[in-house]
Every structure is written in C-alpha cells, then in structure tokens.
Amino acid sequence: MNGAETLVETLADQGVEVCFANPGTSEMHFLAALENPRIRSVLCLFEGVATGAADGWARMMDRPASTLLHLGPGLANGLANIHNAKRAGVGMxxxxxEHSTRHLKYDAPLTSDIQGLARPLCHWIRTTDGSHAIAADTAAAVAKGNEGLISALILPGDASWGEAGELKRQPKATTVRPAPDAARVDHVVKVLKSGEPTLIILAGRSMRGLPLDLAGRIAATTNCRIATQFFSVRIERGAGRAPLERIPYAVDQAIAFLSGFKHIITVETGEPIAFFAYPDKPSLLKPADCQLHSLVEKGEDSAAGLEMLAEALGALKTLPTLQARIEEPMPQGALNPTSIAKALSYAMPEHCILVDESLTTGRESMGLTAGARPHDTIQNMGGSIGYGTPVATGASMACPDRRTFCMVGDGSAMYTIQSLWTQAREGLPVTTIIFANNTYAILKAEYANMGAGGEGKAAPGPRALSMIDIDNPTIDWVAMAKSMGVPAVSVDTAEDFTQAMINSTREAGPVLIEVKL
Amino acid sequence: MNGAETLVETLADQGVEVCFANPGTSEMHFLAALENPRIRSVLCLFEGVATGAADGWARMMDRPASTLLHLGPGLANGLANIHNAKRAGVGMxxxxxEHSTRHLKYDAPLTSDIQGLARPLCHWIRTTDGSHAIAADTAAAVAKGNEGLISALILPGDASWGEAGELKRQPKATTVRPAPDAARVDHVVKVLKSGEPTLIILAGRSMRGLPLDLAGRIAATTNCRIATQFFSVRIERGAGRAPLERIPYAVDQAIAFLSGFKHIITVETGEPIAFFAYPDKPSLLKPADCQLHSLVEKGEDSAAGLEMLAEALGALKTLPTLQARIEEPMPQGALNPTSIAKALSYAMPEHCILVDESLTTGRESMGLTAGARPHDTIQNMGGSIGYGTPVATGASMACPDRRTFCMVGDGSAMYTIQSLWTQAREGLPVTTIIFANNTYAILKAEYANMGAGGEGKAAPGPRALSMIDIDNPTIDWVAMAKSMGVPAVSVDTAEDFTQAMINSTREAGPVLIEVKL
Incomplete structure (x- = not known):
C-alpha cells in the first residue's frame, strides 16, 4: 500500500465514513486511494462548503467526518467554518x-506555511513524517476528532505516493468523557435547595436525549428554570421534549432576561457574555449579585452529571413538564417574523432537522416554534456567516431519511452558495429557505446599537447604507438555484410559504424557497 | 475625529482611493467613517472577492487598494487571494x-487569533494600540503596500470609536526601488557578449512600458531570447510590443524549452521551477550546465537595470523587433483551444485587459494571441483558484474606460462567483468568459502526470473521476449570471463566441459568455 491508501484504510478503521473534498494536484494519490468504497467521498466546489458539511455531519453523528483540502489556500478557504465548528465543540x-518534501525548498507558487495557517484554529496539527507514519498519525487525528477537537493532518505528496509497506492496523481510540466531580454536584444541590431564583444553562450534548430529560425533571422538582445560550450546537425541541428557554442576543434583552437570578448553573458552557462589545454596554450579562456555578465542564459527561444531580435531588422519578404540540391554523397574509415562525411550526414534519442561520428574520422563530413537531435545531456558535447551507448539506448526508430545513439570510447564503450544487449532486433532501430582505439587516440594527452615526443619528448615511444593503442588483434566488440544479420557488405570502415547505417534503431531493421580504 | 475617521482620512492622504469591503458589527464606526467621499467603498459579498479585487486594482494602478474584513474569519476568507497577490508582489x-480590547478576555464567539491568521501570508501586521495610534499605523501600512507588500492593520472596536483628537497628517511615504548593482550589470554584459545561447526571463514590472522596450532592444542587439515565467503579474502584449516567449507549464515541455540555453538572466524573478512536484520528474527545469545570473532582484528597479544593460551593450539605439498585428478571418466551427485563441485575437479591442485564469482551455491562447491588438494580460502567480473573477472586478474598477475580459474555467469561477454581483452593482465593463468543460480538466492531466492510478493506469477510476468531473449537475451559467444581474449568453461555435465577445464590447456594463466545451 502507498501512504494515501493507508490513510484511507485507517480513516475507515477509525470509524470515519465520509470525506468532503476539493482535491488538487498534490492530492492525486489520495484521490486514487478514495476508490476505497469504505469511505464515501463528496465533492464540494469550495472548501468552506467542505468544512461546513463536515461540521453538520458530525453534529448529527457525534463523530467526525474528514475533509480533503488542497494546500495552504485550500485550508484557508475552509477556516471560517472550521472556526464555527471549533466554537461548537464539533470534531473534524x-x-x-502539501508539496512533496523535496519540492518545498524551491518555494513554488502554492507553497505556504500550512502549519501556521492551521495553528490559530486547529487543536491538533501534524505534518506526517513519511509514508510509514501515516497510519498512526491518522489514528491520532481521528482520536482528537472524537474528542470534539479539530485535527489538521498535513500530507506531503511524497508521503502520499511512497510505499508504506503492509498496513499496520491501529487500535480504535475510545473517548471517555469523565463525569463531573461529586463535590461540584453536592455544591449545586445546595444551590438548588436554597430556593433562590436559579437558571441552569445547558449546552454541548446536554440539550437532547437523556440529559435533556433529566434537566426537565430537575426543573420540575426544584422550580429552577432551564435555558440555552442564544446559539447552541444541537437541541432536541418541539412537542414531547422538555422545553428550554433561550437567552436573548441583544445585550439589553439578555440583561433583562437574566435579572433576578441569584444563581446560574452551567452545563458544558460558561457565563453568558455579549456577542460583540458596544461603546456603552457591558460584556457580562448576569446581575452583579448573581453567582456562577459550574456543574459540568466542557468535555465532561453531562448525562452523568445531570443524573448525579437528579438523584441527589430525588428528581429521578419526577415527571418533567413536556412541551405540548401547538396546533394552529395555517398562517395567512404578510410574511414577517411571526408568520414565518408559525409557518415553520405548521409545516415542519416530525424528526426534521432545522439549521438556523437566519440572523434577523428568524430571531422570533424559536419561541413560536416551541410547539412544533419534534425536531432538531442546529445553530452557528462561531458567528462566521456562510455557515447554514454547508452545515445543512452535511447534516442531510448524515440523516438522509429526515428532511433538513436550512433557514438562512440572503447575505449569509451568498458566502457559500456552492453548497446547492453538492445538494443537487447527492440528491439530498434539503429545503433551503432564503430570507431575501436584500440587506445585511443585522448590521442596520448594529449600526444603531454601536452609535456609529454619532449622537442622535441611528440610521447610516447613504455611503454606509450602500455597504449594508444588497438590493442593487437584487439577487434572483430562483435563477441561482436553477443554475446549480436545484428546483426553486419564490413566495411572498405566509400561505404560499407554508405550502412551499409542505410541497418540498414530498420531493426526494433539494428544493430552495425564496422568501421575499 | 474618532479613530476610524483618522484611518479613512490617512488612507486617502497616503493615496489609497478604494476600499473593497464586507463589514460586520465590529466595523460599524469604520463604515460610518467611509461616508468620507475621498475613499470609494465597494461592497463585496465574500471576502475572497474583496482581496482579489484589491489585487486586480493594484496591478493596474501600481499602488495598493484597501480592504475591510470582519474579524478573523473575514480575514481567513480573504487569505487565498491574499496568497495570490503576495506571490505576484502586489501590495494590499x-x-x-477586532473586538473591543476589553471584550477580548471573554473569548466571545467571533474571537480568534487574528495576528496568527495573518502571519503566514502578510508581510506587515499590527494591532493598533489605540485611537491616537491609528493615523501613524495606517501610514505605515500603506507604505508597505506601496512596496508591493501585504499589510494587515488590525483595528479593535474601541480604537475605532475612541476619540483621536485632531488628525495628525502623516508625511506621504515615497517608495524608491533601488537600481541593481553596477557589478551585476557588468557581469551580465559579459554573459551576453559571450555569444552563448542566453535567455532573459522578465517578471515584475519589467514586462511593460520602458523596460519591455529595452529588453526588446537588448534581444535585437545580442540575439538573446526574452521570455516570461508561465505566470506573470502583468504583461503588455500584442501588436506594437516586443513579444515575449513563455516558459511552458508542463515539466517535460519546460525542460525542452530551456534545453540548449547556457545562460539564464533573471529580472525580478528566480530560477524556473516546476509548479508541483511529481514522483518521477525534477523540480528544477534548466539544464545542468546552464548558468543562472541575476540582473535585477525582486524589489529593484528593472527599468534602471535594463537601461544600464542596454547602454553598456550599445543597444539603446537598436530598434526592437516589435510584434505585428496578425489579421485572420473570424474563426468558424468547433470550439477548441485554437479556435478560442483565434477568436480572442479577432475580437479583443485595443487596450483591453485580459485576466487569464483558464487553466487548461486557455493554455494555447498566449501563443496564438501574440498578434492581437495591444492589450494587458494578467495571470495568477499563486495558484489558488477563485482568482480571475475578483481580479477582473478590481482591474475594471481601476480602468473603467477599458473593457476587461476574464477567461476562467468553470471550476475556478465557482470559487468566488459572487464577483458578478459587484460587477453588476458597479456597472463594470467586464466580459466574463466561462470555459464550461464541466470538469477540473487540469486534474485529469495531473492524475496521469502523477501516476496516481499506478502503472499503466493513466485514467482515474470511477470514484476518483467523480471528484474531478463537475457535470452532475451541469452548471447553468446563464442562470447563474442572471441571478446576480449580469446579462449572459451561451455559445458553442467559434463564430458565435467571437460575435458574443464583440457584442459585449458595445455594452456599458458586465456580460457573461458561457463557452460550452
């Protein structure tokens, strides 16, 4: 076997099933090795699609996907969505x-410091030392991915094409997430028994399955409230699940939400902080007299931690308050955040996946979709736009039996719109919902929040506005989708939007809905 | 003035005219400062468009443009085209x-190591130390840009919005490119007088205007040959110019081209090397007994160096052999590299700009367009695809009176296709020519060159091939262009292609031509 073949075999041995790829000349032997049917390789027309898809896949599977990126610039193109995955604790x-080792000294045009580019955003970085080292390096890279970390395995051409001898199968890495310290649990028991107003903030893997159920029981027992940060890696929501509140995005609203709490207990997360800094607003959001208590640290086992807590509180047999299905008539009339949320709640089928990158239009949707049929919601924790359509692509690859809805603003969608092509190629059941307000609407609000215009001037001037509005020309989303083989429809009423969503669930492959706002 | 206002004023004072921007919340005060009419701000829907456009602008103007990028991920998205500009010696x-300084310690979602991300690809990096430091830092950043270097000025929110007091106008930096050492010139005179076969390789600023004319005179006097590397920053070509040969891309062809030369003289470049390493091919291309002589180093003044050389050789009064206009009838029939090149030669108007990112289809075009009307050709020296359409956008912004033709393969075009929107918005006279062969054609050849399939197997297997072909679905380029407000036409004969190019020159704004191959 050559080095590339040992790489692909070892990826498969370690449980990696898929490779989101955009190859170049230096990766031709790796490409040849991908003939190996144990790995499914998926072509992406831009590396930001590949890394975002790997993120989406891992969020649904709880184990990492791989990507194939072409030299330093290929990695650079993928970094924004690597940043988003890193912030969500999603492994990759x-x-x-990389150029062949002997070629590097000539500083050929595509040469760059790949390790340097990887360093700020990858947890584990290694340039493999030769064909014989690849199997062990690959196993180490996957082990880090299993821990929710980002690996960067740099593969020189000569290591890829060189003879590696007989493959040395690597032991499969097992990841153990430790339970939290018992003393921490005891402390939190005391806090919850104090009767003082307490909020538990859930994150990581605690917002679904057993830990979510346990959190619901703890809330029912102690009258504490349970919430998420504004952005979460993946939440099981809707009818039949313990409902979670959401800490608002805007600083003033978040402060109002948290006011009155004397204690905040964190599970796989930290203290709530402002997304951005503003001249006249604080970065920290909780009241000054509110105490912070960590129950489960990032990387620890939140199911074990919440079980220990529930047992100590005698909450294991308490039934959690579960969200009821809220049935409302199909919404009619004008499209606005409320009618859009009601349309989602009406149309989303059971067990669908909702990837939410709607920065402004979708902000009200969480509250109003609480009573939707049970579904998974995925959000961007890194703040770099161009996240939704790739992540939906990868989530759908992982779960081809469930429809994935991707809510995305027009500005964000344009960043990585090449995702549509991969969705068409793979026949993925993704419904992309473009909120076409023809503006970076979030920036209009932020301009005012920042006081950027000076005293008493909330609205941007004409030149600043021309950097925020994207209405000249308006983007024709139906033509955009058609160009990449995705059928599309444009809607401008709540009933047409609802019907378009329902219709899309009857299609086998991808659909795009342009929501004209 | 606040810090952001001093930044914009200082940019303008230092001769920067344009800012290619994609702003975010942390840049709202900078956005407000861009109300200043001394800087033209241009919205790009992806940062790779912004950095590529800055590259194209600087190539035509010989001074840098600025970009506005949103935090670490915004920079990351722009890095691939920063890499290309860096490799071409183009300043930016x-x-x-950056987040406000006091917000950084909370490690908010969009926090990353911006300096770390900039380090591998930027020559000059500074996080400004506060509002009062911005004017001097901006002048320093522009000075580096004037030297053909890449600057990264990192602007924390509080430095942007803080009071900077009265603006301290900065002295305008002057860039002096030193003349080469006289001893080097004397040595090269001896080489050229030896009568042994000699090739002068021109690069940097030596392929246009006075230095090109001087090189033509030197060639006419000494019978040396004059050529460029395969990729060049900007060449003045066509009728009336001294014609330059081109060292081929493929290793075997390049070796054949260079065989027989006893001397290579370099001007603003180094020894010819292979773009990639291959298992059974060398990295160095010149014959073993060929000697290398540097006449002008990168960053030196090639006009001065070639003038010194021409004077020492008595070549100043020798007339150079100039390229004649080659008039041929309009090509007819099938589209192939030859008929495409003839169509270009027939249709390209005088003083147009040709941005060439056609990796395979356009390879023959250089030879066959030698007798076209005088024009500028721009090529990608960094090898990262997604280069052509942004660079054409920026070059056209710099030269709105000249039509810019952008030849680009479909695979490359998809990387930064958002450029079309900015072209439509700004009404730029750009004709984008998409060579739609529905494949990464270069990779098919490279797969064979690499011997990736093993002995006797030149063609990729079905899974590898599915990672190279982009024909499922085929991209509808007319719909793609329409989606972003650019009129488009699809052609499949040489005469229709030629006519479409001619028609495009009669339009005021952008046009896209899909060339079906």
Whole structure:
C-alpha cells in the first residue's frame, strides 16, 4: 500500500465514513486511494462548503467526518467554518495536501506555511513524517476528532505516493468523557435547595436525549428554570421534549432576561457574555449579585452529571413538564417574523432537522416554534456567516431519511452558495429557505446599537447604507438555484410559504424557497 | 475625529482611493467613517472577492487598494487571494476589525487569533494600540503596500470609536526601488557578449512600458531570447510590443524549452521551477550546465537595470523587433483551444485587459494571441483558484474606460462567483468568459502526470473521476449570471463566441459568455 491508501484504510478503521473534498494536484494519490468504497467521498466546489458539511455531519453523528483540502489556500478557504465548528465543540479531521518534501525548498507558487495557517484554529496539527507514519498519525487525528477537537493532518505528496509497506492496523481510540466531580454536584444541590431564583444553562450534548430529560425533571422538582445560550450546537425541541428557554442576543434583552437570578448553573458552557462589545454596554450579562456555578465542564459527561444531580435531588422519578404540540391554523397574509415562525411550526414534519442561520428574520422563530413537531435545531456558535447551507448539506448526508430545513439570510447564503450544487449532486433532501430582505439587516440594527452615526443619528448615511444593503442588483434566488440544479420557488405570502415547505417534503431531493421580504 | 475617521482620512492622504469591503458589527464606526467621499467603498459579498479585487486594482494602478474584513474569519476568507497577490508582489492594505480590547478576555464567539491568521501570508501586521495610534499605523501600512507588500492593520472596536483628537497628517511615504548593482550589470554584459545561447526571463514590472522596450532592444542587439515565467503579474502584449516567449507549464515541455540555453538572466524573478512536484520528474527545469545570473532582484528597479544593460551593450539605439498585428478571418466551427485563441485575437479591442485564469482551455491562447491588438494580460502567480473573477472586478474598477475580459474555467469561477454581483452593482465593463468543460480538466492531466492510478493506469477510476468531473449537475451559467444581474449568453461555435465577445464590447456594463466545451 502507498501512504494515501493507508490513510484511507485507517480513516475507515477509525470509524470515519465520509470525506468532503476539493482535491488538487498534490492530492492525486489520495484521490486514487478514495476508490476505497469504505469511505464515501463528496465533492464540494469550495472548501468552506467542505468544512461546513463536515461540521453538520458530525453534529448529527457525534463523530467526525474528514475533509480533503488542497494546500495552504485550500485550508484557508475552509477556516471560517472550521472556526464555527471549533466554537461548537464539533470534531473534524482535515487532511491537507502539501508539496512533496523535496519540492518545498524551491518555494513554488502554492507553497505556504500550512502549519501556521492551521495553528490559530486547529487543536491538533501534524505534518506526517513519511509514508510509514501515516497510519498512526491518522489514528491520532481521528482520536482528537472524537474528542470534539479539530485535527489538521498535513500530507506531503511524497508521503502520499511512497510505499508504506503492509498496513499496520491501529487500535480504535475510545473517548471517555469523565463525569463531573461529586463535590461540584453536592455544591449545586445546595444551590438548588436554597430556593433562590436559579437558571441552569445547558449546552454541548446536554440539550437532547437523556440529559435533556433529566434537566426537565430537575426543573420540575426544584422550580429552577432551564435555558440555552442564544446559539447552541444541537437541541432536541418541539412537542414531547422538555422545553428550554433561550437567552436573548441583544445585550439589553439578555440583561433583562437574566435579572433576578441569584444563581446560574452551567452545563458544558460558561457565563453568558455579549456577542460583540458596544461603546456603552457591558460584556457580562448576569446581575452583579448573581453567582456562577459550574456543574459540568466542557468535555465532561453531562448525562452523568445531570443524573448525579437528579438523584441527589430525588428528581429521578419526577415527571418533567413536556412541551405540548401547538396546533394552529395555517398562517395567512404578510410574511414577517411571526408568520414565518408559525409557518415553520405548521409545516415542519416530525424528526426534521432545522439549521438556523437566519440572523434577523428568524430571531422570533424559536419561541413560536416551541410547539412544533419534534425536531432538531442546529445553530452557528462561531458567528462566521456562510455557515447554514454547508452545515445543512452535511447534516442531510448524515440523516438522509429526515428532511433538513436550512433557514438562512440572503447575505449569509451568498458566502457559500456552492453548497446547492453538492445538494443537487447527492440528491439530498434539503429545503433551503432564503430570507431575501436584500440587506445585511443585522448590521442596520448594529449600526444603531454601536452609535456609529454619532449622537442622535441611528440610521447610516447613504455611503454606509450602500455597504449594508444588497438590493442593487437584487439577487434572483430562483435563477441561482436553477443554475446549480436545484428546483426553486419564490413566495411572498405566509400561505404560499407554508405550502412551499409542505410541497418540498414530498420531493426526494433539494428544493430552495425564496422568501421575499 | 474618532479613530476610524483618522484611518479613512490617512488612507486617502497616503493615496489609497478604494476600499473593497464586507463589514460586520465590529466595523460599524469604520463604515460610518467611509461616508468620507475621498475613499470609494465597494461592497463585496465574500471576502475572497474583496482581496482579489484589491489585487486586480493594484496591478493596474501600481499602488495598493484597501480592504475591510470582519474579524478573523473575514480575514481567513480573504487569505487565498491574499496568497495570490503576495506571490505576484502586489501590495494590499487590509483593515481587519477586532473586538473591543476589553471584550477580548471573554473569548466571545467571533474571537480568534487574528495576528496568527495573518502571519503566514502578510508581510506587515499590527494591532493598533489605540485611537491616537491609528493615523501613524495606517501610514505605515500603506507604505508597505506601496512596496508591493501585504499589510494587515488590525483595528479593535474601541480604537475605532475612541476619540483621536485632531488628525495628525502623516508625511506621504515615497517608495524608491533601488537600481541593481553596477557589478551585476557588468557581469551580465559579459554573459551576453559571450555569444552563448542566453535567455532573459522578465517578471515584475519589467514586462511593460520602458523596460519591455529595452529588453526588446537588448534581444535585437545580442540575439538573446526574452521570455516570461508561465505566470506573470502583468504583461503588455500584442501588436506594437516586443513579444515575449513563455516558459511552458508542463515539466517535460519546460525542460525542452530551456534545453540548449547556457545562460539564464533573471529580472525580478528566480530560477524556473516546476509548479508541483511529481514522483518521477525534477523540480528544477534548466539544464545542468546552464548558468543562472541575476540582473535585477525582486524589489529593484528593472527599468534602471535594463537601461544600464542596454547602454553598456550599445543597444539603446537598436530598434526592437516589435510584434505585428496578425489579421485572420473570424474563426468558424468547433470550439477548441485554437479556435478560442483565434477568436480572442479577432475580437479583443485595443487596450483591453485580459485576466487569464483558464487553466487548461486557455493554455494555447498566449501563443496564438501574440498578434492581437495591444492589450494587458494578467495571470495568477499563486495558484489558488477563485482568482480571475475578483481580479477582473478590481482591474475594471481601476480602468473603467477599458473593457476587461476574464477567461476562467468553470471550476475556478465557482470559487468566488459572487464577483458578478459587484460587477453588476458597479456597472463594470467586464466580459466574463466561462470555459464550461464541466470538469477540473487540469486534474485529469495531473492524475496521469502523477501516476496516481499506478502503472499503466493513466485514467482515474470511477470514484476518483467523480471528484474531478463537475457535470452532475451541469452548471447553468446563464442562470447563474442572471441571478446576480449580469446579462449572459451561451455559445458553442467559434463564430458565435467571437460575435458574443464583440457584442459585449458595445455594452456599458458586465456580460457573461458561457463557452460550452
């Protein structure tokens, strides 16, 4: 076997099933090795699609996907969505081609410091030392991915094409997430028994399945409230689940939400902070007299931690308050955040996946979709736009039996619109919902929040506005979708939007809905 | 003035005219400062468009443009085209927003190591130390850009919005490119007088205007040959110019081209090397007994160096052999590299700009367009695809009176296709020519060159091939262009292609031509 073949075999041995790829000349032997049917390789027309898809896949599977990126610039193109995955604690195994070792000294045009580019955003970085080292390096890269970390395995051409001898199968890494310290649990028991107003903030893997159920029981027992940060990696929501509140995005609203709490207990997360800094607003959001208590640290086992807590509180047999299905008539008339949320609640089928990158239009949707049929919601924790359509692509690859809805603003969608092509190619059941308000609407609000215009001037001037509005020309989303083989429809009423969503669930492949706002 | 206002004023004072921008919340005060009419701000829907456009602008103007990028991920998205500009020796002033200093310690979602991300690809990196430091830092950043270097000025929110007091106008930096050492010139005179076969390789600023004319005179006097590397920053070509040969891309062809030369003289470049390493091919291309002589180093003044050389050789009064206009009838029939090149030669108007990112289809075009009307050709020296359409956008912004033709393969075009929107918005006279062969054609050849399939197997297997072909679905380029407000036409004969190019020159704004191959 050559080095590339040992890489692909080892990826498969370690449980990696898929490679989101955009290859180049230096990766031709790796490409040849991908003939191996144990790995499904998926072509993406831009590396930001590949890394975002790997993120989406891992969110649904709880184990990492791999990517294939072409040298330093290929990695650079993928970094924004690597940043988003890193911030969400989602593991990823990036394989990055490099020039053959003997070629590096000539400083050829595509030469760059790949390790340097990886360093700020990848947890584990290694340039493999030769064909014989690849199997062990690959196993180490996947082990880090299993821990929810970002790996960057840099593969020089000569290591890829060189003879590696007989493959040395690597032991499969097992990841153990430790339970939290018992003393921490005891402390939190006391806090919850104090009767003082307390909020538990859930994150990581605690917002679904057993830990979510346990959190519901703890809330029912102690009258504490349970919430998420504004952005979460993946939440099981809707009818039949313990409902979670959401800490608002805007600083003033978040402060109002948190006011009155004397204690905040964190599970796989930290203190709530402002997304951005503003001249006249604080970065920290909780009241000054509110105490912070960590129950489960990032990387620890929140199911074990919440079980210990529930047992100590005698909450294991308390039934949680579960969300009821809220049935409302199909919404009619004008499209606005409320009618859009009601349309989602009406149309979303059971067990669908909702990838939410709607920065402004979708902000009200969480509250109003609480009573939707049970579904998974995925959000961007890194703040770099161009996240939704790739993540929906990867989530759908992982769960082809469930429809994935991707809510995305027009500005964000344009960043990585190449995702549509991969969705068409793979026949993925994704419904992309473009909120076409023809503006970076979030920036209009932020301009005012920042006081950027000076005293008493909330609205941007004409030149600043021309950097925020994207209405000249308006983007024709139906033509955009058609160009990449995705059928599309444009809607401008709540009933047409609802019907378009329902219709899309009857299609086998991708659909795009342009929501004209 | 606040810090952001001093930044914009200082950019303008230092000769920066344009800012290619995609702003975010942390840059709202900078956005407000861009109300200043001394700087033209241009919205790009992806940062790779912004940095590529800055590259194209600087190539035509010989001084840098600025960009506005949103935090670490915004910079990351722009890095691939920063890499390409760096490799071409094209200066650029990147302004990168950063969280307010006091917010950094909370590690908010969009926090990352911006300096770390900039380090591998930017020559000059500084996080400004506060509002009062911005004017001097901006002048320093532009000075580096004037030297053909990449600057990264990182602008924390509080420095942007803080009071900077009265603006301290900065002295305008002057860039002096030193003349080469006289001893080097004397040595090269001896080489050229030896009568042994000699090739002068021109690069940097030596392929246009006075230095090109001087090189033509030197060639006419000494019978040396004059050529470029395969990729060049900007060449004045066509009728009336001294014609330059081109060292081929493929290793075997390049070796054949260089065989027989006893001397290579370099001007603003180094020894010819292979773009990639291959298992059984060398990295160095010149014959073993060929000697290398540097006449002008990168950053030196090639006009001065070639003038010194021409004077020492008595070549100043020798007339150079100039390229004649080659008039041929309009090509007819099938589209192939030859008929495409003839169509270009027939249709390209005088003084147009040709941005060439056609990796395979356009390879023959250089030879066959030698006798076209005089024009400028721009090529990608960094090898990262997604280069052509942004660079054409920026070049056209710089030269709105000249039509810019952008030849680009479909695979490359998809990387930064958002450029079309900015072209439509600004009404730029750009004709984008998409070579739609529905494949990464270069990779098919490279797969064979690499011997990736193993002995006797030149063609990729079905899974590898599915990672190279982009024909499922085929991209509808007319719909793609329409989606972003650019009129488009699809052609499949040489005469229709030629006519479409001619028609495009009669339009005021952008046009896209899909060339079906």
């Amino acid at each position: 195994v990036n394989v990055i081609g | 002033v990147n302004v990168i927003g």
